[in-house]
Amino acid sequence: MPIYFNDREIVLPGQLLSDDSRRAGEGTYVMDGKVYAATVGAATIRDGKVEVITFRGPYKPAAGDMIIGVVSDIKPIGVEVDLGGHVTALLKVKNVKELASLDLKVGDVVYARVSSSGLKGVLLELNEQFKKINEGVLLRMTPTKIPRLIGKRGSMINMLKKITGCNIMVGTNGFVIVNGPSPAKEFAAISAIRLIEREAHSQGLTDKVMAYLSKLVGGEVSHDTGDKA
Amino acid sequence: MTQVIKPKLIDENGIRLDGRGPTDLRPLRIEVSVLEKSDGSAYVELGKTKVYAAVYGPKEAHPKHLAIPDRAILNCRYHMTSFSTDERKTLGMTRREIELSKVIREALESVVFLEEFPRSAIDVFVEVVQADGGTRTAGLTAASLALADAGIPMRELIAAVAVGKVNGTIILDPSDIEDKYGEADMPIGVAPESNTIVLLQLNGKMTKDEFRHGLELARMGIQKIYQAQREALRRKYGASTTEV
Amino acid sequence: MSFLPLKERSFTIKIMSEKIYKLLQQGKRIDERSPYEFRKITMQTNVVEKANGSALVSVGSTRILTGIKVELGTPYSDRPNEGVFSVNAELLPLASKSFEPGPPDERGIELARVVDRCIREGKAIDLEKLCIIPGKMVYVLYIDIYVLDYDGNYFDPSVMSAMAALATCTIPKYSATGERVEGENIKVPIRDVPLSATLGIIRDRLLVDPCLVEEESLDTSIVVCLDSASNVVAIQKNSPGHIPFSLMESIINVAEEQISKIRAQFKEVVGVG
Numbered sequence: 001m002p003i004y005f006n007d008r009e010i011v012l013p014g015q016l017l018s019d020d021s022r023r024a025g026e027g028t029y030v031m032d033g034k035v036y037a038a039t040v041g042a043a044t045i046r047d048g049k050v051e052v053i054t055f056r057g058p059y060k061p062a063a064g065d066m067i068i069g070v071v072s073d074i075k076p077i078g079v080e081v082d083l084g085g086h087v088t089a090l091l092k093v094k095n096v097k098e099l100a101s102l103d104l105k106v107g108d109v110v111y112a113r114v115s116s117s118g119l120k121g122v123l124l125e126l127n128e129q130f131k132k133i134n135e136g137v138l139l140r141m142t143p144t145k146i147p148r149l150i151g152k153r154g155s156m157i158n159m160l161k162k163i164t165g166c167n168i169m170v171g172t173n174g175f176v177i178v179n180g181p182s183p184a185k186e187f188a189a190i191s192a193i194r195l196i197e198r199e200a201h202s203q204g205l206t207d208k209v210m211a212y213l214s215k216l217v218g219g220e221v222s223h224d225t226g227d228k229a
Numbered sequence: 230m231t232q233v234i235k236p237k238l239i240d241e242n243g244i245r246l247d248g249r250g251p252t253d254l255r256p257l258r259i260e261v262s263v264l265e266k267s268d269g270s271a272y273v274e275l276g277k278t279k280v281y282a283a284v285y286g287p288k289e290a291h292p293k294h295l296a297i298p299d300r301a302i303l304n305c306r307y308h309m310t311s312f313s314t315d316e317r318k319t320l321g322m323t324r325r326e327i328e329l330s331k332v333i334r335e336a337l338e339s340v341v342f343l344e345e346f347p348r349s350a351i352d353v354f355v356e357v358v359q360a361d362g363g364t365r366t367a368g369l370t371a372a373s374l375a376l377a378d379a380g381i382p383m384r385e386l387i388a389a390v391a392v393g394k395v396n397g398t399i400i401l402d403p404s405d406i407e408d409k410y411g412e413a414d415m416p417i418g419v420a421p422e423s424n425t426i427v428l429l430q431l432n433g434k435m436t437k438d439e440f441r442h443g444l445e446l447a448r449m450g451i452q453k454i455y456q457a458q459r460e461a462l463r464r465k466y467g468a469s470t471t472e473v
Numbered sequence: 474m475s476f477l478p479l480k481e482r483s484f485t486i487k488i489m490s491e492k493i494y495k496l497l498q499q500g501k502r503i504d505e506r507s508p509y510e511f512r513k514i515t516m517q518t519n520v521v522e523k524a525n526g527s528a529l530v531s532v533g534s535t536r537i538l539t540g541i542k543v544e545l546g547t548p549y550s551d552r553p554n555e556g557v558f559s560v561n562a563e564l565l566p567l568a569s570k571s572f573e574p575g576p577p578d579e580r581g582i583e584l585a586r587v588v589d590r591c592i593r594e595g596k597a598i599d600l601e602k603l604c605i606i607p608g609k610m611v612y613v614l615y616i617d618i619y620v621l622d623y624d625g626n627y628f629d630p631s632v633m634s635a636m637a638a639l640a641t642c643t644i645p646k647y648s649a650t651g652e653r654v655e656g657e658n659i660k661v662p663i664r665d666v667p668l669s670a671t672l673g674i675i676r677d678r679l680l681v682d683p684c685l686v687e688e689e690s691l692d693t694s695i696v697v698c699l700d701s702a703s704n705v706v707a708i709q710k711n712s713p714g715h716i717p718f719s720l721m722e723s724i725i726n727v728a729e730e731q732i733s734k735i736r737a738q739f740k741e742v743v744g745v746g
Contacts, residue, residue: 010467012459013340013377014385014422029342029384036422038342038382040466055466056269057380058287058346070486086287086349107484137492137503144380177488183501264622265534266569266685277522281621283567306566306574311617312524312540320561320617321576354567354574356621358538359521 007044008201011037011052018050027052042201055201058085059143059173061117066129068138068171071108079104081112081124083173084140089114089122091130102132109133109177111169133169136179137186141197143174148200149193156196156206163213164189188216235410238395245407247276251400254390254450259370259461261378267354269379271461273371276404277361282371284379286351301346305334307368309357315405329365330355336369336389336418336428342382351381362405363391366416369428374458378465387427388455389418392443394435399442401450413439417447421455490675490690497678504533504684509727511670511682514735516633516742518641525614526642526661528743530634533684534624536568539616539634541661543644546613548604556603558614560589562631569623584631587709588618591632591698595667595706597639602662605647612644614661625685628696628711632669633739639663640745666746667706668735669698670728674716679723681731697728701736701746 003018005011017028018035028050029038037043041052061067061083069081069089078092079102091112093099104110110132115125124130141149150157150170161168166180166189176193180186192213199205239245249255255276264270267283274280290296307329311318322330337353353375355368366389373387393403394413408414413433420427435443493503500508512533521527524540531537548555562585564572577585592598603612616638618631639661646657673683673691683691693714698707705725710716716724740746 010463012386012462013383014420027382029382031384036384038384039380040377040462041380054380056378057382058268070484072484086289086346088289105487107487109486109488133488135491136488138486138489142380183496183499187505264536264567265624266622267567270567279521281567285566285570288570308565308574310521310538310540310619311561311615312521312527312542315523317542317544317615320563352566354565356565356567356619359523361523 003045003050005043008042010040011043012040013037017043017052020050023049025049025051027054053201054144056142057144059083059087061087061089061114061122061173063114063116065114065172066111067114067124067173068109068111068133068169068175068177069173070138071104071106071110074099074104074106081110083122083171084143084175087122087173089124091124091126093126098126104132109138111171133177136167136169136177137190139176139178139190139193141174141176141193143172145197145200146170146172146174148205149176149196151206156209159206159210160189160192160213163210163217164192168193185217188213191216236406238407238410239398239400243398245395245400247404251398252446252449254402254453255404257454257457259374259457261374261461261465267375267379269375269377269381271371271374271378273367273374275363275367275402277359278363278367279357279359280364280367280371281356281358282368282375283354283356284351284372284375284381285354286379286381287346287349288352290348290350296348296350299347300343301349301351303334303338303341303343303351303353305330305337305353305355305372307333307355307357307365309360309364313357313360329368332428332430333365333369333372336387337372337376339427340373340384340387340420341376342384345382351376360405362403362408363416365389366391366418366428369418370454370458374461377462385420385422386455386458387418388421388451388458389416389428390447390450390454391416392447392450394433394439394443399439399446401446415443415447417444417451419448419451421451485690489686493687493690494675494678497675497680502680503686508678508680509731511731511735512684514630514633514738516637516739518637518743524638525644526638528634528637528641530630530637532626532630532682534622535620535626535630536622537618537627537630537634538621539618539631539638541638541642542615542617543642544613544615545605545610545647547609548607548611552600553608554604555600556598556611556614558592558598558600558616560585560592560616560618560635562588562618562620564620564623564627567622568620572620572623583709583711584627585618587628587696587707587711588616588631588635590707591667591669592616592635592639595698595700596664597636597667599662599664606649606651610647610651614639614642623685625683625688626671628671628709629669629682629735632667632698633735636666636668637739637743640666640743663745665700666736666739667698667700668732668739669696669707670731670735671696672724672727674714674720677717677720679720679727681727695724697725699729699732703729
């Protein structure tokens with residue numbers, strides 16, 4: 001397929017990417033049979049499709065996403081959860097008894113799975129993965145950087161957790177919870193997360209974060225974190 | 230009663246009051262991501278004109294009953310600070326600001342993929358901190374960058390510039406004094422990749438030839454502004470991928 | 474009549490309030506500052522040439538732009554020998570998702586009035602020197618404050634930027650008979666520089682210069698404005714909630730200490746203090 005960019009090249013809205021309109025992926029649009037970038041991002045080919053990995057952008061809910069959200073309203077039909085941006089999700093309950101058993105109040109933070117996202121809005125699932133989060137610092141990140149925070153097969157996030165000793169929960173919607181054994185370790189994790197957000201698209205990020213953290217946390221840092229970016 | 234003496238805006242050699250020729254743009258400076266709290270932002274300086282733009286969204290449309298089922302509402306506010314003009318501007322929205330908010334909004338609506346966000350709102354704010362001519366076009370230029378900075382999907386950027394007419398000569402990018410004492414002022418907003426006009430107004434009088442000439446001159450100026458927009462985006466977003 | 478601004482009908486995120494308090498008990502804050510530490514302050518003057526005076530001040534990510542326009546006018550009848558000034562403030566919707574477009578709501582009006590009191594009671598401007606012809610012609614200063622970016626605490630940078638704009642403000646010179654002296658400008662006569670510190674209170678703990686995330690978790694907050702002799706020239710408890718009497722002594726002392734640091738920086742950048 002004829003393409004007009006180098007892999008990972010920064011492209012801007014309206015930039016011509018390809019002549020093959022059948023292979024238009026995320027972050028692109030088709031006009032007159034050609035594929036153009038719709039956002040500022042890194043252009044690449046994934047699963048045979050031309051895609052723009054948007055640098056900054058709103059969260060697009062999808063079934064299966066694990067999210068972190070803030071309870072914004074409690075209604076007889078269920079609990080409304082703010083996921084940031086324009087997305088308010090609903091955790092449906094069967095009855096008032098189930099609602100009461102959840103013991104949720106406005107301002108509480110929850111971790112849940114998105115069961116569906118469509119005409120009925122974004123619905124959350126009340127299953128064994130559902131959790132009320134009782135402690136920690138709530139951070140907000142651009143949702144587009146979350147995959148980088150997690151890393152290939154969790155390599156980045158596991159490295160962070162290991163070195164800082166913090167429990168870090170990541171929501172696909174860009175919300176992150178950090179809870180650690182001491183303020184110093186929590187601050188280390190938080191600044192590492194901010195570093196990842198700032199430099200999500202650079203090469204060698206895993207090494208950079210590791211070096212940064214070892215300075216903050218001190219002591220030996222092991223290199224067995226699996227895949228490096 | 231004092232007489233208003235109209236200054237001579239352009240001399241026999243085509244040199245304007247600030248030393249520019251008829252086809253010269255003023256010094257241009259563009260930055261993106263200049264404000265922290267908004268989802269996207271940009272700053273444009275064209276000569277002494279200084280404009281910020283910020284975008285919030287997509288977000289929940291309020292009030293809910295005004296939400297549109299199949300697309301986002303784009304709201305736009307063009308506003309000037311009280312000290313941006315020679316005479317202090319009264320607080321509150323003037324009729325001019327309301328009109329300019331509308332034409333800027335309509336220009337932006339032409340390129341944003343509003344269908345991607347049903348029932349939501351995208352708010353665009355243009356704030357003129359210093360006004361020396363060409364504020365709405367600088368504002369539109371900044372607003373389209375702020376939308377791109379926010380990652381809101383769009384067909385392309387919009388670049389805008391004004392042309393004017395002084396002492397019978399068509400000029401590019403009139404300053405405030407050229408606008409005030411000139412014979413015409415024509416702001417133009419263009420989607421440069423599709424080569425289409427998304428904002429067009431005329432205040433004054435031009436012959437048909439002057440109008441055609443003005444459009445051509447604008448296209449030239451737009452190319453320079455579009456180039457500067459792209460450079461600003463690349464400076465902000467390109468840097469992070471050059472590391473190895 | 475006071476309606477809670479629409480966007481402020483938002484809830485506190487409980488785990489954040491608890492974390493912020495827990496950190497405070499250990500003498501730490503969520504952005505790694507110590508409890509009485511201000512965020513980084515930057516000040517720039519003469520940023521808008523069309524204004525007679527202007528200043529852009531940042532405290533952390535909160536950014537305030539103040540501009541001053543000067544006109545000629547008549548004095549108040551009960552103060553015939555004094556120039557006139559007024560302060561306006563706008564919480565621009567650019568700055569925060571909780572600022573709606575429209576005329577200033579109660580927060581913007583409060584900000585303007587408190588800054589006005591800081592300047593007026595702090596005797597910052599020598600108003601008698603702004604009189605041209607007593608009873609007939611005086612300078613009128615419009616001090617207009619715009620919040621461009623909001624990450625908590627708009628009061629302190631507003632006072633700073635208003636004072637910095639005043640201290641670098643130039644006005645056209647007029648003779649004693651009211652004639653414009655062509656080509657000559659004078660500076661606004663400054664007598665003192667009142668500056669402020671905003672303190673947040675969570676249970677029994679004090680913190681200075683709350684960032685946005687802290688503001689959302691505070692029990693209450695208070696703005697203290699002092700002149701260069703540390704006289705208290707304005708105070709505003711600007712939030713619902715309780716302040717124990719026992720905390721007031723610390724509030725004033727902490728405010729004094731932090732304001733003197735800001736004053737030193739102000740003097741270095743602006744030239745007066």
